[in-house]
Amino acid sequence: MDEKEIQSFLVISSVVLLVIIFTMISLFLLFRKKKNDLLLEKKLAEQKFEQEIAKTQIEIREEIFRNISWELHDNIGQLLTLAKIQLVNNLSTDEVKDTISKSIKELRTLSKLINPEALKNIELKQAIQDEIDRFNRLNFIKANLVIEGETKALDHKTEIVFFRMLQEFFSNTIKHAKASNLCVTLKYLPNMLMVIAKDNGLGFDITNTENAGIGLINIKTRAKLVKAEAEICSKINEGTQLTITYPYQNGNS
Template identity: 70%
Template sequence: MDEKEIQSFLIISSVVLFILIITMISLFILFQKRKNALILKNKFAEKHFEQEISKAQIEIREETFRNISWELHDNIGQLLTLAKIQLQNDSPVNEVKGTLDKCIKELRDLSKLISPDALKNMSLEQAVADEINRFNRLNFIESQLIIKGQQTKIDSKIEIVFFRILQEFFSNTIKHAKATHLDILLDYQTDMLIITAEDNGLGFDIKKQKGSGIGLNNIKNRAKLVNANATILSKPNKGTKLTITYKLNHESTYSSDC
């Protein structure tokens, strides 16, 4: 190979090497940009998730304190009024004592709800059970909770979301559905938790709701936030059924799509 051919080879090699270096630098810069964009997206999703959890916690507390206020005014207030009337009418001591005992029991039950630790540390099963017991105790609606399978511990933040969704459904059932019965099922399967809540109320035409009324979009979006799926089936005069499906042992507790 003569000197001219060597020079040409060196020039071509230099150009190829230069192109390779530029290509590698460009790919690295592109990779870093995508990596940074993904990090920002995940940080935004995590921040959004925490904001939604805080919002759900606040709404649960507001609902709880509304219930406490109602019970103090109507339920316990009525019991104390009854005890006063019994005393004024010289009713037997045992009758007055029975009324006051019931009043004390109601106050003790309410004190558990007021405790910040109770609101913070309560499991999904216990929170739902307490709601159902309250409905039955105050004759709001005939309710029952069934738990199937081996209970699996899930993230407390996810439990908060599920409980808030159920609270919304319960509120709609009691206030608007004119239902007489409410059934809740927590079904722990091998790799899936299926939560169903069903009433026998008025129901509604889902096609005409367009996301209003029971808050279909809100329920679905909250479920999506924790990688769960929520569906609502309802027909006029046929009741309403909410189903939440959640795959157990998720790698993350929030969805980056929200």
């Protein structure tokens, strides 16, 4: 190999080497950019999730305060008015004591809801049971909670989202469905939790887009937030059913 060929070989080798180095640097920078983009996307998703959780907590708190306001005005107010009437009419002391005792019991129940720690320590099964008890106590509707399988504690934020979804369903049942019965079932299956809420109210045409109120849309949106699925089935005069399906995350709750 003469000197000219050697020079040509060196030039070609240098060019190839530079191309390889440039390609490797480009791939590295591209990989780094994609990694940073993924980290940023993950961070933004986490921030959005936390914002939605905070929003959900505020909505739960607002719903609780609305309930408290109503109970103070209509329920406890009526009990205290009754006690006053009993005193004016000189009814037996036992009757007056019984009425006042009921008022105190109702106030104690409400005071637990007002406690700021109540929402922080929310536990799905107990939160639902408290709502069921309230409905029955105030004769809103005949309601019951059924537990199937071995109870599993879910992520706290997931339970908050589930409870808000159920709150919206309950609100629709109480205010619009004119139902007489409400049943909530928690099915703890080996790999997933199924939450089923069903009423026997008026129902509606699910195919009519005008019936897709903001509450029903929020339920489905919130389900996606915690990687669950929400299905709403309804027929006119046959009631409405909400089914939430939640596969346990990473093989656990």
